[in-house]
Amino acid sequence: MGAAIKVDNISKLYRLGMVGNRTIVEDINRLIARIRGKENPYLKVGETNQRNTKGNSDYVWALKDINFEVEEGQRFGIIGKNGAGKSTLLKILSRVAGPTTGSVKLKGRVASLLEVGTGFHPELTGRDNVFLNGAILGMTQEEIKGKFDSIVDFSGVERYVDTPVKRYSSGMYVRLAFAVAAHLEPEILIVDEVLAVGDAEFQKKCLGKMHDVSEKEGRTVLFVSHNLQAIRNLCQKTVILNNGELFANGNTEQVLREYNELSRDITIKADTEINNSINRRGKGRVRFTGINLTDEKGNRRYKFETGEKIRVSITFEIFKEIEGLTFIFAVLSGLSRECLTLFEYALSNKKMMPGQKGEAIIEIPHLKIKPGEYPLYFELTDLKYNSYAKDVIDDLTAPLEITEGKNKAYSDDNKPSGYFKMESNIIQNEIYDTNQLTKV
């Protein structure tokens, strides 16, 4: 089989900041350059897209010299951190935005599912919206009529099909929207992060459908997700985008290993990913200043064997007065992101003042989790879990990787899954007042 998508040196330049009156001056400069037969003067000044460092130029390359090929019938994954350029790439592939330079060649009809429910009109019924959404995605009336029953069946919202979708729950909304898209039968299906909503059962159904679409019908699926487990289960080939550049390209297993290397480089500091409201959330009253997973000797590690001893050590700083301090650490399931086990410790019952810093270490003596990869969740909050006092770090560090240990007692597959408790103890909890230290 040949290639279905060929991405050839794609780059995309974005202008940062306001589009305002300065653009008129730039438009004129551009026009003059074109009349004189010169290159667009603003193409030269682009910088790589590094979100957290301040650049000198107003222009950044959201994508720079991206090259890859997708075979027909392949399930192809795209991963990368927020702002790595994934969505921009998909926008170019689905013809929503044009590239600045380079070209993309496609074979067959492309349907994208950039965000589900696109074009759903809240006032219209589910039935009308199936037709409207189908038409937006490029189906004809006849096609939709023929598939209507199986669309409704797949979505599982049959009872509500004649109710305006504004009365739907967000899950029902997504189900219906995905059902329409799944019945599109394009040669190339582009799916972006749809699985963020919907329950575990429906997510499984979607992944299964995407698998079927490519396996049985020979269609090409392009899948973008932050959910590494889903990528691993679904995709044969994967690329990583990092700061707008292609970081790795190859077999999924191998690429995922490189991706974990990439996240391992993240050291959590007070300002890490602070404007990213997905993986880091918080109002800034208290902040993590460091998070490390170590073994009992204090070596930083993310790979452990079942039954090994793990230490979670954190440092933090208080920036605004809060009532007490609680630390929560959770191990999540890779696929559904449900909480598997949770550790909670009150680090202080007293009022915490700005300038206070602290350090805490929690030890889990026996790691009783099946081999696999588990995203981690860290939270600092006050005694009453007020949301204004929170600092949350959600799947921002590298995931915890657990391999089969010599001690096989803990990797029994017959154990019930779901939430469980694990033994842990706090072995260090210190809070020092930097204000007073300076006074003394």
Add this chain to the structure above:
Amino acid sequence: MSKTSQDEWTLEIKPVSGWFHFHLKDVWRYRDLLMMFVRRDFVAVYKQTILGPFWFFLQPILTTITFTVVFGNIARISTDGIPPLLFYMSGIVSWGYFSDCLTRTSSTFITNANIFGKVYFPRLVSPLSNIISLLMKFGIQLFLFTCFLLYYWMNGSTNVHPNIYILLTPYLLILMAGLGLGFGIIVSSLTTKYRDFSFLVGFGVQLLMYATPVIYPLSALPEKYKWIVLANPMTAIIDTFRYAFLGAGTFNPGNLIYSSVFMIVTLSIGILMFNRVEKTFMDTV
């Protein structure tokens, strides 16, 4: 590295280049979507209103009454001997279609930014669906106007003479739709970068109405200013409409041809600009 030969690719995405790269064939392929949009507009507009499509009637009636009182009874502007109610209503109904087309299509990119940002379909489908769904409103209002006309005619109003030129109505509609769409998409193309134009549309249309014989007949104009009003492509259309239904005013084929040419030029420029902008607007809007 390429295992497939060049000609097998069905689509090539390239940076924006050239002005004359149309997707008119695509528009035809998406005709089902066009009809869905029309249906959506129609169904959605009056959902959760008590009076529903009745608003289509109410709006021109109230405006006509206002105009009759203000311009007819207070300002005493001539209506060429036609009953003021019919005179103003004929102007309001026909002008209304043009101005609705213009204002609706002029915000295409801004109101649809959300959906345009996610899925590809020929963007021209959106404004086209607008002018079609507005046609239905026009139809209802035209029906209302005809009712009034019949009432006056039956009651022996000697000044009203509907005539054979009524058959020109579809052509007049095409002219109005073309002009409204043309101006509308020009403005919408400009608004993606410079929002200033969207402010201009609102009162621009208002001002243009006063440069069109909507509230006064052409004959009431002093010779000195007549050329300004005649330069307005809408003048011939409104005037012909009124001549066909009421038998007053003038029918000048030359003026109508002028309007037709004007429409074709405006629409062509509009489509050119729209085509150009639809590929880049995501980055600026």
